[in-house]
């Protein structure tokens with residue numbers, strides 16, 4: 001299984017906060033583009049991928065939304081925003097709740113999510129322009145890739161993550177988060193992971 005973790009310090013953490021302009025809800029538009037590049041193919045889905053959204057915006061941070069597309073998951077490129085909103089609306093304090101098949105929401109911190117994936121045996125990679133060239137890395141099963149929003153990753157967490165993860169670069173340009181995810185998925189396709 002591939003994992004992507006998309007971190008946003010400002011993305012809205014309630015369904016109500018998502019009911020207006022997506023650009024104003026902590027750039028939810030970037031999260032949506034990233035989900036599409038993470039989980040969708042033309043006329044198909046990447047069912048071997050789990051997409052984690054970690055939102056630290058107002059009013060109720062942090063929120064961890066986990067999405068994996070199952071045969072029964074009703075999702076299309078056109079309704080991703082509505083699905084995120086529904087997932088956030090249905091959050092219940094103190095629970096990890098499955099809102100749609102394969103889609104869960106809970107309150108959990110960024111570092112705990114990464115720590116749990118490491119405990120399950122995953123290697124973790126931070127997507128970073130200054131990291132090691134992705135074409136020189138041979139990935140193993142269950143890799144985890146961490147990507148930031150338009151503001152990147154928070155300094156404090158990044159310092160701790162760098163002790164347990166490898167920084168990986170897809171090139172010397174600064175790409176959109178969603179473009180980075182598309183390139184990583186393509187590299188993993190070539191490596192048959």
Ligand SMILES: C[S@@+](CC[C@H](N)C(=O)[O-])C[C@H]1O[C@@H](n2cnc3c(N)ncnc32)[C@H](O)[C@@H]1O
Nearest residue numbers: 127128129147148151152169170171174175177
């Ligand atoms: C628009 S960029 C963030 C820009 C932000 N100002 C910064 O300095 O991090 C969004 C995310 O895409 C990823 N990214 C962008 N360009 C990359 C590259 N060349 N290699 C690897 N990851 C990249 C990083 O994870 C980054 O946090």
